[in-house]
Amino acid sequence: CGMVAIVGRPNVGKSTLLNKLLGQKVSITSKKPQTTRHRIMGIHTDEEKQIIFIDTPGLHIDEKRAINRLMNRAAASSLADVSMVVFVVDGMTWTEDDEMVLNKLQQGSGKRKTVLAINKVDNIKDKEALFPYLAELSEKFTFDEILPISATKGTNVQRILDLAQASLPEGQFYFP
Numbered sequence: 001c002g003m004v005a006i007v008g009r010p011n012v013g014k015s016t017l018l019n020k021l022l023g024q025k026v027s028i029t030s031k032k033p034q035t036t037r038h039r040i041m042g043i044h045t046d047e048e049k050q051i052i053f054i055d056t057p058g059l060h061i062d063e064k065r066a067i068n069r070l071m072n073r074a075a076a077s078s079l080a081d082v083s084m085v086v087f088v089v090d091g092m093t094w095t096e097d098d099e100m101v102l103n104k105l106q107q108g109s110g111k112r113k114t115v116l117a118i119n120k121v122d123n124i125k126d127k128e129a130l131f132p133y134l135a136e137l138s139e140k141f142t143f144d145e146i147l148p149i150s151a152t153k154g155t156n157v158q159r160i161l162d163l164a165q166a167s168l169p170e171g172q173f174y175f176p
Ligand code: GDP
Pocket: 008, 009, 010, 011, 012, 013, 014, 015, 016, 017, 119, 120, 121, 122, 123, 149, 150, 151, 152, 153
């Protein structure tokens, strides 16, 4: 299947990253195209393959209320058929919400490829300050790749696209 999910709490830079991935400005509004299970952010097409980028609303919601637990379950199940998850965090502000989303994400994630994108590194003067936090993260969670990125500057965005393309099964074409 040709879907890649971009996951992360609000303001970490998911829309900015998507714009860079698509190589053009797309308007992200509340009127995003939706299917019952997936909210489509945008579609990247080249000669070979199409990648449908989806987001997963609801995953960051606090789970004290039953309705939130229900929404989280729906969000998690929308990830069942993606070939890769890009989990975006803000390198400047790591929160417990990030950890909560990661926990959800890695519950039963199986062999789906997961990439941790640490965004806004253009804003981080002392890159080494990230290391202890990275060490802690990689003890708790498993990622196929950990990438420092800058969605605004485009740093490592091509790498995400390459990984996304590599994650797709062969011979999948959508909307020919
Ligand atoms: P979303 O809610 O996860 O979709 O986040 P947005 O894409 O709307 O970005 C939230 C804010 O972070 C905006 O003000 C962006 O300009 C800013 N932002 C996003 N990516 C970067 C980045 O790579 N570097 C810096 N310095 N700011 C960024």
